[in-house]
Amino acid sequence: MEAPMHPLFTREGRKDPHPIYRRLRAEEPITRIVEPYRKIPFRLLTRYADCSEMLRDPRFGKDFTKWSPEERQRLRVSDEFEALGKHMLSADPPDHTRLRSLVAKAFTPQIVEGLRGRIATIAEDLVSAALARDASGMDLVSQFSYPLPVTVIAELLGVPASDQDDFRRWTTVLFTPADTEEQLAHLRATGFAFFQYFMQLIERRRAEPQDDLVSGLVAAEEGGDRLSTQELVGMLFLLLVAGHETTVNLITNGMLALMDHPEQHERLASDPSLLESAVEEMLRYCGPVETTTYRFALEDLEFGGVTIRKNELVVASLLSADHDESRFPDPDRFDVGRKPNKHIAFGYGIHFCLGAPLARLEAAIAVETLLRRLPRMRLAIPREELEPSSMLLLLHAKKRLPIVF
Structure with a gap:
């Protein structure tokens, strides 16, 4: 008899997982559940201390090439996704160390800071375009948070x-559960389209370098070592998906939190010096990434009082950890001035998000622009009608966020 679907994967659980996480933290902080679409069992960690400890524990790995072909088949990883998956997020040391150091050379804080003016211009133009299209309101996701x-x-x-609309379509497919052969075939075709596109882009930049990150990654070198073509493709896939999908959710979730808490909205609008701490609180309170991707035990081990067998999958809930009562005073209160605020919304340990400075910058500019240009924005539909963008646990996101000005 098939086990019932875990409450986290139900429609209500995806709309509001916090009551479920609260119970798990109290009663079963390391719980075994089954992802219902591919029937994959894994351990879910929900407490801050366990999550942060696991994310820096070298006994857990991310390089699934260490698995046998039979074991990898459990995850239904196709050749296309094997090719896209060779990047630093799916690597262990020493490969991870090498990949991250090469990418960091082409993704410096100076490059990020140099984008400030362009980000501000894009944000202003998007609001102006929305107002010109409809002076009464818009869908914040499709008309601002995504573009x-x-x-x-x-x-x-x-x-x-x-080509940017293609990327939105492709990433939508990648974050949609696939549990039929037809859906899996569509998923594989999407992975192949991504792979082909990036292969062609890399070859063009090799022939004619330009002042962009692809050219920088092609040229990046350390100790005579460069990224292979497959590593370049995987890294571009990671940067594109992680570089926009998560920030879409950060902006959307953050603005929804402000609309849910009018007193905090007014507090931030009247005191722009709170912008930096407000973004950190948005990351903690309603972070864009609900859980980490899969890790697996490299050996039989004891962790948090639980026996975890070799190759058993483990996932940390960043969203739950950042609402842990033992770490954050009054964790379910949204406070734009909260300090200290040592959340783990960007992960922890060696896989801490390389794009965190860019996400923070984009969110700060987006929030400031929206507060200034649309000071009376509010939800256009009842709060309970908002739908999650995916039934997977990975992202904490809304499909749409209709607002009136």
């Missing part, structure tokens, strides 16, 4: 504006 970061990362990579 802002996707335009920034596409320009940073050197992807033409004409």
Whole structure:
């Protein structure tokens, strides 16, 4: 008899997982659940201390090439996704160390700071375009939260504006559960389209380098070592997906939190010096990434009082950890001035998000622009009608966010 679907994967659980996480933290902080679409069992960690400890524990790995072909088949990883998956997020040391150091050379804080003016211009233009299209309101996701970061990362990579809609379509497919052969075939075709596109873009930049991140990654070298073509493709895939999908959710979730808490909205609007701490609180309170990607035990081990067997999958809930009562005073209170605020919304340990400075910058500019240009914005539909963008645990996101000005 098939086990019932875990409450986290139900429609109500995806809309509001916090009551479920609260119970798990109290009663079963390391719980075994099954992802219902591919029937994959894994351990879910929900407490801050366990999550942060696991994310820096070298006994857990991310390089699934260490698994046998039979074991990898459990995850239904196709050749296309094997090719896209060779990047630093799916690597262990020493490969991770090498990949991250090479990418960091082409993704410096100076490059990020140099984008400030362009990000501000894009944000202003998006609000102006929305007002010109409809002076009464818009869908914040499709008309602002999505086009802002996707335009920034596409320009940073050197992807033409004409191709940006393809990326939105492709990433939508990648974050949609696939549990039929037809859906899996569509998923594989999407992975192949991504792979082919990046292969062609890399070859063009090798032939004619430009002032963009792809050219920088092609040229990046350390100790005579360069990224292979497959590593370049995987890294571009990671930067594009992680570089826009998460920021879309950060902006959307953050603005929804402000609309849910009018007193905090007014507090931030009247005191712009709180912008930096407000973004950190948005990351903690309603972070864009709900859980980490899969890790697996490299050996039989004891962790948090639980026996975890070799190759058993483990996932940390960043969203739950950042609402842990033992770490954050009054964690379910949204406070734009909260300090200290040592959340783990960007992960922890060696896989801490390399794009965190860019996400913070984009969110700060987006929030400031929206507060200034649309000071009376509010939800256009009842709060309970908002739908999650995916039934997977990975992202904490809304499909749409209709607002009136």
